[in-house]
Amino acid sequence: MALDILKNPVLLIAVPLLLAFLAVFLKKIDKALLWIAAVANAASAVLLAVVYQGMTVVELGGFKPPFGISLVLDEYSLIGVVVLNVLFALILLLSGKLVKQYATVLLVALAALNGIILTGDLFNLFVFLEIAAIAAYIFTAMDKGFKHSFNYLVVGTLGSGLYLFGIILLYNIFGSLNMFDIRAQLQAIGGAGAETLTLPLVMIFTGLSVEAKLMPFGGWVKGVLHKANSLVGTMIVSGYALAVLLAVGRLMDTVFQMTDAVLIAFTAVAVGTLIFAEASAFSKKNLREILLFSSVAQAGLVVLLFLYGLTVPAVLVLVNNVVSKFVLFTVAGRLAHALETDDIGELKGVFVKVPLVGVGFTVAVMSLIGLPLFFGFVAKINALVGLFNAGNVWLPLIILVMAVVEGAYFVRILTTLWNTGEEGEVSSRDNLKAFNLDGMKGLGVVSVGIAIVIVALGILPVLNIKQFFSVDFMTFVQQLLGGM
Amino acid sequence: MKQVVSILLVVALGVFVFLALYTGDHSPLQFTPYGEADLSTRVSQRFVDKTVTLGMGEAETAPDAQAEADAPAFEAMPALVVYGETRDAETGSANMVTSIVVNYRSFDTLGEVTVLFIAAFGVGLLLSGKRKRQQPAYEPSFILKHGARIVFGIMVVFGVYVFIHGHLTPGGGFPGGSIIAAAILLLYIADNEFQAKVKTFKILEGVAGSLYVIAGLLGLVIGGYFLQNFLPTGVVGDLVSAGVIPIVYILIGLKVGSELTGVIAGFATEEEAE
Amino acid sequence: MIQYVSIALMLVGIYGLLTQKNVIKLIVSLNIFEVGINVFIISVGYVSGGIAPILTSQNNTSALLYVDPLPQALVLTSIVIGVGVTALALAFARRMHKQYGTYNLDEMEGE
Numbered sequence: 001m002a003l004d005i006l007k008n009p010v011l012l013i014a015v016p017l018l019l020a021f022l023a024v025f026l027k028k029i030d031k032a033l034l035w036i037a038a039v040a041n042a043a044s045a046v047l048l049a050v051v052y053q054g055m056t057v058v059e060l061g062g063f064k065p066p067f068g069i070s071l072v073l074d075e076y077s078l079i080g081v082v083v084l085n086v087l088f089a090l091i092l093l094l095s096g097k098l099v100k101q102y103a104t105v106l107l108v109a110l111a112a113l114n115g116i117i118l119t120g121d122l123f124n125l126f127v128f129l130e131i132a133a134i135a136a137y138i139f140t141a142m143d144k145g146f147k148h149s150f151n152y153l154v155v156g157t158l159g160s161g162l163y164l165f166g167i168i169l170l171y172n173i174f175g176s177l178n179m180f181d182i183r184a185q186l187q188a189i190g191g192a193g194a195e196t197l198t199l200p201l202v203m204i205f206t207g208l209s210v211e212a213k214l215m216p217f218g219g220w221v222k223g224v225l226h227k228a229n230s231l232v233g234t235m236i237v238s239g240y241a242l243a244v245l246l247a248v249g250r251l252m253d254t255v256f257q258m259t260d261a262v263l264i265a266f267t268a269v270a271v272g273t274l275i276f277a278e279a280s281a282f283s284k285k286n287l288r289e290i291l292l293f294s295s296v297a298q299a300g301l302v303v304l305l306f307l308y309g310l311t312v313p314a315v316l317v318l319v320n321n322v323v324s325k326f327v328l329f330t331v332a333g334r335l336a337h338a339l340e341t342d343d344i345g346e347l348k349g350v351f352v353k354v355p356l357v358g359v360g361f362t363v364a365v366m367s368l369i370g371l372p373l374f375f376g377f378v379a380k381i382n383a384l385v386g387l388f389n390a391g392n393v394w395l396p397l398i399i400l401v402m403a404v405v406e407g408a409y410f411v412r413i414l415t416t417l418w419n420t421g422e423e424g425e426v427s428s429r430d431n432l433k434a435f436n437l438d439g440m441k442g443l444g445v446v447s448v449g450i451a452i453v454i455v456a457l458g459i460l461p462v463l464n465i466k467q468f469f470s471v472d473f474m475t476f477v478q479q480l481l482g483g484m
Numbered sequence: 485m486k487q488v489v490s491i492l493l494v495v496a497l498g499v500f501v502f503l504a505l506y507t508g509d510h511s512p513l514q515f516t517p518y519g520e521a522d523l524s525t526r527v528s529q530r531f532v533d534k535t536v537t538l539g540m541g542e543a544e545t546a547p548d549a550q551a552e553a554d555a556p557a558f559e560a561m562p563a564l565v566v567y568g569e570t571r572d573a574e575t576g577s578a579n580m581v582t583s584i585v586v587n588y589r590s591f592d593t594l595g596e597v598t599v600l601f602i603a604a605f606g607v608g609l610l611l612s613g614k615r616k617r618q619q620p621a622y623e624p625s626f627i628l629k630h631g632a633r634i635v636f637g638i639m640v641v642f643g644v645y646v647f648i649h650g651h652l653t654p655g656g657g658f659p660g661g662s663i664i665a666a667a668i669l670l671l672y673i674a675d676n677e678f679q680a681k682v683k684t685f686k687i688l689e690g691v692a693g694s695l696y697v698i699a700g701l702l703g704l705v706i707g708g709y710f711l712q713n714f715l716p717t718g719v720v721g722d723l724v725s726a727g728v729i730p731i732v733y734i735l736i737g738l739k740v741g742s743e744l745t746g747v748i749a750g751f752a753t754e755e756e757a758e
Numbered sequence: 759m760i761q762y763v764s765i766a767l768m769l770v771g772i773y774g775l776l777t778q779k780n781v782i783k784l785i786v787s788l789n790i791f792e793v794g795i796n797v798f799i800i801s802v803g804y805v806s807g808g809i810a811p812i813l814t815s816q817n818n819t820s821a822l823l824y825v826d827p828l829p830q831a832l833v834l835t836s837i838v839i840g841v842g843v844t845a846l847a848l849a850f851a852r853r854m855h856k857q858y859g860t861y862n863l864d865e866m867e868g869e
Binding site for chain 3: 486487490491493494495497498501502505516518519520521522523526527528531532533534564565566567568578579580581584585589592593595596599600602603604606607610611652653654656658720721740747750751
Binding site: 008010014017018020021022023024025026058059060061062063064066067068069101102104105108111112115123124127128130131134135137138141169171172173174175176177189192193196197198199 | 500501504505512513514515516525526527528530531536537587588589590591592594595596598599601602603605606609610686687689690691693694696697698700701703704707708709710711712713
């Protein structure tokens, strides 16, 4: 009986929330409470994955949806919950010293991110998005970047307001606020009625694209992240990106019934984000700026895949991006903190001094670009094959071109950071000489650990082609060659 | 130039919204025009009739003779909820909006309480340090100084009345807590040296919030669902009714009052000159 | 009629957010936008001839014609969220003033 209670996904939200309320007046132990919550959540998520038997709907208050609020734990949200909680625990492990007085904020953010992934109710999603956003406004101001956090606050609140407007219009039409109930009603009328949904869907998409970092609404990203430390940066590009994009995917799967014009408009936004962000990343010289633009581009790619119904490839690309960015941004933040710069030219040869970190970083980059033998390759192939099967030729082409651009600037980073150059150049940087290697050891170990996981996930599918690919790879190659 | 572009953008958006909402007939899905909402097509009908849990369960269990004999006949009309007479109704609250806020959609209210909590915490983080009062440009007048002491008591009692009677009258925890915070703001205005004890309010806030989540967890342990109403709901319209709803609203009222007081204290003070 | 007014308020708020440079005016525009949204939400629940959804000794059965209580519950949450965000924004404004000496976003130099 007790185990049944422990298996309830609500605890992923309720426990951090309870500890947050306690932490506000038990100030002395707030960091300990944060650690307890992170570990408990990670363990609970893994437990849920182990005992998972099929879709579970948790009715809150005992009221059946659509009359009550429900949390939905299916494969989709299970992956999200496991990755989110494990990553949060790892973020805390590597950047725990930076928490200072922000323990309560991080506890609330953890609860809210879990809520975003799990919820099946539109208004509940709005509330959790607001909680997570307010926590983000607060902790992004950690290093006195008030102007940028204020900008983020204004744009974020505008986006949430538009999202709320959209879901109220949906309530007006359907009489319900439950995502799955609306999907059932849409299926009952057989896919008609998409014109009426144009206004609500445009509002919802615009509202969510602020938080999901799509351009042109994602202008806040540069200001907030270009000087972020490793705690804040990874929370936003890994934790928040994962939760918000999974929510976008959930909505697109259930509520979005688009006319052709609307689909083209949304595709244009996603593709525009991809192209603009990759081009911006290519032209930047600061490591954190490059990484943040790469995150924006990946967000555009994931939204594009969700738009065309390719849920599995989208989740694969998203998880790959989030895990890689976690490693990359932690390293970038720590380097910037230790050396007080993140200009690539000035970081020349730094990986030679900290090879473990360098190996982890390199593997993460290769996975992000999508080289074979890494997990990113599996994800990207699934995505491209899915788009081809949907009859689309231009989109895979654009994605491939952008992947080449991405590869170019990442390889440039890698060669610079591993490059020793002449002996004189490296040792003339006094900072590098006084570089504290001890703090980096833990980072090195964790990065290499994740690197091993990435490589394992990349190699396994090659051994089991039919099982892991959405299309039989051999038949696909034959079709491609035959079609030419 | 920028203003012209903005005006054009806003007007275009307005035209788009108006066209989408008020013109055209795009069946089969329609925007319900203003004032013509039909509750029976919406989830709210079951909230008004308090019949959400009625008729739950027969769809799950495989029908067999014994179950058919035991289960309530669901052709029967659900009984009307009558003020002062219906006993042990679902939620038991006479105020239907309260029953939604604190019972049917209690999880949203927990989220809302968290929003206010984290916002007040953020204000506390941003405006912290050793505090002394900012001195305004005026001295409080005689009426303000002495009248405030009288009005303060009345305001606090009124605030407490509002959140205790949340299930019977309009209002509830949030307006009640705000009224209490406004009473404390009055004290700040009336006296240039007044400072509220922020530490006490923080403890009150934390305790109230934790008790709300603990009430939810108790619902999980006792009834099997998080935030389930596990106390008996009494007669609709009595002060002691509606199960756990008045308790939750009292907790919310105290929490909101403490949080807003903390925010006011943060803004009314400034750092001591070193 | 009230829906037109609420949409107009939302548009005024958006216009303010696009053009204003003073931090306090931005916060006011944000509030106007939120008021517009909240009034729109309530208006979605209106039933002509309906009464307030509270059982009292006069309106004592649940068979009468009530307005929709659900949007009212949603607005309650939305108002509180708006208050929280406004409080946080004002705290930011105060810290920015201390850091840069001005309330005008254009005059705040630094990165």
